[in-house]
Amino acid sequence: MVGAFEQALLALMIFVIMLGMGASLTPRDFYLALKRPYGLMIGVVSQYGFMPFIGFLLITTLPLPSAIAIGVLIMACMPGGTTSNIFTYFSKGNLALSVLMTVTSTVFGVLLIPIVLVIYANALDLEIPRENIIATLVLLLVPVAIGMVMRKLNANVGAVTEFMGSLLALFFIVFLIVSWVPRNWQFLMTTTPATYVAAIGLGLFGITIGYVFARSLRLHPRNARTVALETGIQNGPLAIAIIAFTFSGDEAQSYMAVPVLYSLFIVIMSTLVTLVFRRANTAAEQKMPDGLL
Amino acid sequence: MTQRPWTAYYATGERTDIASPAYRTLPDLVRSVAETHGTAPAFTCCLPNGMNGTLSFQQVDEMSDALAAYLREVAGLGQGDRVALQMPNCLSFPVAAFGVLKAGCVLVNVNPLYTAEEMARQFEDATPHALIIVDMFADKIPAATRDHPIPNVIVTRVAEFFPAMPRGIVGLVQKYWDRSVIPVETAHTRLPDAIAAGRARIAKDRVEVDAYHQPVTSDDIAVLQYTGGTTGVSKGAMLTHGNLIMNMEQTMELLNSNVTKGEEVALTALPMYHIFAFTVNLLGFYWLGARNVLIPNPRPLSNLKRAFENYKITWMSGVNTLFNGLTNEIWFTDSPPRHLKFASAGGMALQSSVAERWEQITGKPVIQGYGLTETSPVLTFEPLGKARPGSIGVPLPSTLVTCLDEDGNEVPQGERGEIAAKGPQVMKGYWQKPEETEKVMKNGWFLTGDIGVMDPDGYFRIVDRKKDMVVVSGFNVYPNEVEDVLAAHPGILEAAVIGVPDDVAGEAVKAFVVKVDPGLTAEAIRAYCKEHLTAYKVPKRVEFRDELPKSNVGKILRKDLRAEELAQVAAE
Numbered sequence: 001m002v003g004a005f006e007q008a009l010l011a012l013m014i015f016v017i018m019l020g021m022g023a024s025l026t027p028r029d030f031y032l033a034l035k036r037p038y039g040l041m042i043g044v045v046s047q048y049g050f051m052p053f054i055g056f057l058l059i060t061t062l063p064l065p066s067a068i069a070i071g072v073l074i075m076a077c078m079p080g081g082t083t084s085n086i087f088t089y090f091s092k093g094n095l096a097l098s099v100l101m102t103v104t105s106t107v108f109g110v111l112l113i114p115i116v117l118v119i120y121a122n123a124l125d126l127e128i129p130r131e132n133i134i135a136t137l138v139l140l141l142v143p144v145a146i147g148m149v150m151r152k153l154n155a156n157v158g159a160v161t162e163f164m165g166s167l168l169a170l171f172f173i174v175f176l177i178v179s180w181v182p183r184n185w186q187f188l189m190t191t192t193p194a195t196y197v198a199a200i201g202l203g204l205f206g207i208t209i210g211y212v213f214a215r216s217l218r219l220h221p222r223n224a225r226t227v228a229l230e231t232g233i234q235n236g237p238l239a240i241a242i243i244a245f246t247f248s249g250d251e252a253q254s255y256m257a258v259p260v261l262y263s264l265f266i267v268i269m270s271t272l273v274t275l276v277f278r279r280a281n282t283a284a285e286q287k288m289p290d291g292l293l
Numbered sequence: 294m295t296q297r298p299w300t301a302y303y304a305t306g307e308r309t310d311i312a313s314p315a316y317r318t319l320p321d322l323v324r325s326v327a328e329t330h331g332t333a334p335a336f337t338c339c340l341p342n343g344m345n346g347t348l349s350f351q352q353v354d355e356m357s358d359a360l361a362a363y364l365r366e367v368a369g370l371g372q373g374d375r376v377a378l379q380m381p382n383c384l385s386f387p388v389a390a391f392g393v394l395k396a397g398c399v400l401v402n403v404n405p406l407y408t409a410e411e412m413a414r415q416f417e418d419a420t421p422h423a424l425i426i427v428d429m430f431a432d433k434i435p436a437a438t439r440d441h442p443i444p445n446v447i448v449t450r451v452a453e454f455f456p457a458m459p460r461g462i463v464g465l466v467q468k469y470w471d472r473s474v475i476p477v478e479t480a481h482t483r484l485p486d487a488i489a490a491g492r493a494r495i496a497k498d499r500v501e502v503d504a505y506h507q508p509v510t511s512d513d514i515a516v517l518q519y520t521g522g523t524t525g526v527s528k529g530a531m532l533t534h535g536n537l538i539m540n541m542e543q544t545m546e547l548l549n550s551n552v553t554k555g556e557e558v559a560l561t562a563l564p565m566y567h568i569f570a571f572t573v574n575l576l577g578f579y580w581l582g583a584r585n586v587l588i589p590n591p592r593p594l595s596n597l598k599r600a601f602e603n604y605k606i607t608w609m610s611g612v613n614t615l616f617n618g619l620t621n622e623i624w625f626t627d628s629p630p631r632h633l634k635f636a637s638a639g640g641m642a643l644q645s646s647v648a649e650r651w652e653q654i655t656g657k658p659v660i661q662g663y664g665l666t667e668t669s670p671v672l673t674f675e676p677l678g679k680a681r682p683g684s685i686g687v688p689l690p691s692t693l694v695t696c697l698d699e700d701g702n703e704v705p706q707g708e709r710g711e712i713a714a715k716g717p718q719v720m721k722g723y724w725q726k727p728e729e730t731e732k733v734m735k736n737g738w739f740l741t742g743d744i745g746v747m748d749p750d751g752y753f754r755i756v757d758r759k760k761d762m763v764v765v766s767g768f769n770v771y772p773n774e775v776e777d778v779l780a781a782h783p784g785i786l787e788a789a790v791i792g793v794p795d796d797v798a799g800e801a802v803k804a805f806v807v808k809v810d811p812g813l814t815a816e817a818i819r820a821y822c823k824e825h826l827t828a829y830k831v832p833k834r835v836e837f838r839d840e841l842p843k844s845n846v847g848k849i850l851r852k853d854l855r856a857e858e859l860a861q862v863a864a865e
Contacts, residue, residue, distance in 0.1 A: 159343035
């Protein structure tokens with residue numbers, strides 16, 4: 001589905017983007033997020049409590065063939081992905097919290113994904129490719145750390161890197177959508193409405209419930225936006241890798257339908273949600289009187 | 294009055310009198326400080342995204358020399374010629390301001406947000422020979438100089454003197470994304486080109502920059518600082534080299550025990566074209582050898598986040614609005630500046646609730662000062678740890694403050710009177726307006742227009758204001774100016790403008806309007822005002838009335854409107 005060259009290109013783009021994201025952070029941001037782990041705990045609960053449950057509700061209410069249903073469940077059990085960090089950045093959310101949530105959910109994923117699958121899928125025996133988990137973490141943490149160091153050494157280098165990273169991130173989002181559609185055109189045409197609903201609903205409900213849950217526990221809107229995006233945006237490539245690792249042939253193809261479809265729609269949906277979040281952020285900004293320039 | 298009970302509140306080691314300024318003129322100060330601190334960073338301009346540029350003391354000194362040479366040799370200016378400076382905080386500000394002073398010229402600070410009409414009025418009065426302006430506001434030049442052409446226009450930009458990469462990015466963003474910079478149509482020279490030309494003159498013709506300002510004395514005008522005008526005409530307070538150096542020293546005297554020369558990092562979020570930041574931040578921080586972190590635009594307040602993250606701010610100055618705003622920002626309260634020693638407030642009254650919350654969050658106090666443009670500006674300050682709610686504190690060293698009755702006699706202690714001051718910081722007068730000067734100078738006292746009371750131990754409190762002036766977040770608004778604009782609207786019969794209490798800005802402008810056009814809305818009036826007035830002068834509230842209270846000679850009684858308004862506030 002995705003060639004090796006494309007995969008390398010994507011990895012390189014993510015690396016540069018995360019370098020830029022890292023340059024927008026300071027160690028203190030992480031310290032603050034860790035000092036009050038409340039937000040982090042809410043994130044984990046939201047990620048592994050609500051998301052699989054949403055997936056479960058979707059497959060029990062929608063008329064889905066069992067192969068598709070398994071795809072939905074696997075997708076619902078995934079940790080957050082790098083994309084969530086990018087959208088959190090553009091949403092003016094708490095990027096340090098987002099990165100920590102991604103790391104936590106990915107690390108805990110090794111333990112929690114099988115447990116959740118036991119609960120909802122009677123022990124669907126999945127092989128979790130550790131190297132993918134490690135690659136995800138490396139691709140996230142290494143550039144973020146380098147970006148932070150660059151900023152510390154020279155604020156201008158940091159600011160320019162952040163600027164370039166965010167430009168590339170915009171390109172990345174467009175690239176994901178534009179390159180996805182022709183590659184999967186045939187697939188788009190043959191997919192049933194119920195599958196669409198499942199693939200779109202997973203992200204949409206995830207974001208909504210994540211936000212409502214975080215706000216109801218009195219998290220600051222900035223952190224609630226972060227939890228929402230982190231909950232709704234799953235690591236699609238990891239799901240695809242897990243399926244490819246565990247299954248083969250037609251079986252793998254049909255399991256992958258939802259993760260592939262989800263990967264497209266989550267980017268579109270997150271873009272829209274980001275616009276809404278940005279507007280909310282501007283509206284909540286303090287109005288300074290005109291006396292001060 | 295020779296008794297100064299307040300000196301008991303000075304900290305140990307603080308001088309009660311400063312005999313004479315430490316430097317003869319501001320150029321001497323600039324040179325001498327640059328020699329001491331050399332290559333240490335003097336000014337850093339920090340943009341909201343963290344991109345920044347830095348000039349050392351030596352660079353500022355050298356570049357301002359070159360600009361002075363350009364102004365005198367190339368632009369042909371002479372001693373005492375006025376040069377208007379119109380820019381937000383950026384690296385060009387100190388270079389331009391010091392360059393103008395070194396050329397022996399008079400600096401005229403102009404608010405960059407002024408409309409073309411407001412600029413024109415100020416130019417008409419000050420008749421500047423040169424204008425140094427930032428490109429974002431250069432589109433207003435043609436309209437502003439139509440009647441009074443300015444022969445030399447020098448254009449700079451916010452990211453001037455930044456390293457090439459961030460400068461280029463900021464330029465592209467401003468041009469194509471914000472669209473905040475449009476091509477400058479007026480004939481002009483770019484600031485770096487002017488500096489290069491001046492530098493060439495110094496190298497080639499062995500021009501002595503010091504010779505330009507040698508003839509200048511401490512009693513000569515350094516800055517024309519405009520305060521708006523009671524009749525809509527701008528008044529320029531003539532502040533001399535002596536005024537500014539003394540006020541800077543007087544103010545720094547209070548802080549001396551808390552700061553170390555050459556080791557402070559100061560945050561300048563207030564605009565330096567305003568007299569408070571000009572004296573305290575531009576001159577004071579420079580004199581201290583501090584690294585001065587300049588913020589071009591503190592709105593929204595998140596624009597300050599990177600500056601607080603990237604620099605170990607030890608001192609900042611602000612107005613009530615800024616301190617209040619910061620204490621409501623989650624990023625600030627989550628991570629208050631850890632190296633801060635203290636903060637100083639001016640421009641408008643600091644609310645005690647704000648001061649308390651600030652101290653709670655940062656663990657460091659805010660020192661409040663009081664003063665006016667005409668007094669360079671600081672007259673009184675609240676001694677550290679001895680603040681009294683509702684008080685403006687005690688007078689500075691070498692400063693006499695008292696309360697006078699209508700006839701200019703001192704009132705008995707504890708009684709109301711107009712606050713009047715004597716000191717080395719009191720201006721020379723208003724530029725070319727002797728009759729206006731006469732109104733505010735009585736028997737050697739400068740009349741502030743504020744009605745106050747002195748406590749037995751020398752603390753002063755303001756209880757009323759004699760002038761109708763409104764102070765919006767540190768900026769003076771004269772009702773006449775706003776009323777003139779309103780009266781020119783065809784749909785308005787008459788209008789009155791007063792100041793009303795405002796939670797955020799301290800005071801807000803309120804207009805009472807009698808309309809002839811029944812369809813006229815408050816929004817339409819505000820939009821109309823925005824075309825003619827800087828944003829802070831535009832009435833925040835508009836109330837329609839069938840008639841306005843008037844005296845038997847037909848003069849609109851603003852005080853009646855104010856009384857009604859205050860009664861209403863009290864009732865709520």
